[in-house]
Amino acid sequence: MGKAKPTVMNFYIGKRIKELRRNEGLSQKELGLMLYPSVTYQQIQKYEKGKNIISINYIYQLANIFDVKIIDLLS
Numbered sequence: 831m832g833k834a835k836p837t838v839m840n841f842y843i844g845k846r847i848k849e850l851r852r853n854e855g856l857s858q859k860e861l862g863l864m865l866y867p868s869v870t871y872q873q874i875q876k877y878e879k880g881k882n883i884i885s886i887n888y889i890y891q892l893a894n895i896f897d898v899k900i901i902d903l904l905s
Contacts (some may be wrong), residue, residue, distance in 0.1 A: 834883055835883075836880055836881060836882060836883050838880075839904075840877075840880040840881075840882070841879075842880070842904075843880070843884060843903055843904060844879055844880040844881075844884075846902070846903050846904075847874075847877060847878055847892060847903065848878040850892075850896040850903075851874075851878075851896075854896065857871070858871035858875055858878070859871040859874075861874050861895070862874045864895055865892075865895075866891065869888075889903055
């Protein structure tokens with residue numbers, strides 16, 4: 831079984847992450863450092879562009895960082 835490929839849903843989640851990050855005035859680097867384990871700004875860039883699949887662990891953390899419900903990241 832091969833590596834899962836990003837879907838349209840990843841694009842929408844990434845777009846929402848970018849919107850929330852910008853609303854909070856955070857850089858991609860700052861946001862990456864807030865995650866555990868931290869990720870590079872390049873990885874945040876890939877998430878925002880929908881090029882990489884974001885784990886449920888990071889979705890949970892991002893919902894807490896942005897003080898939104900998980901469903902708000904998925905829609």
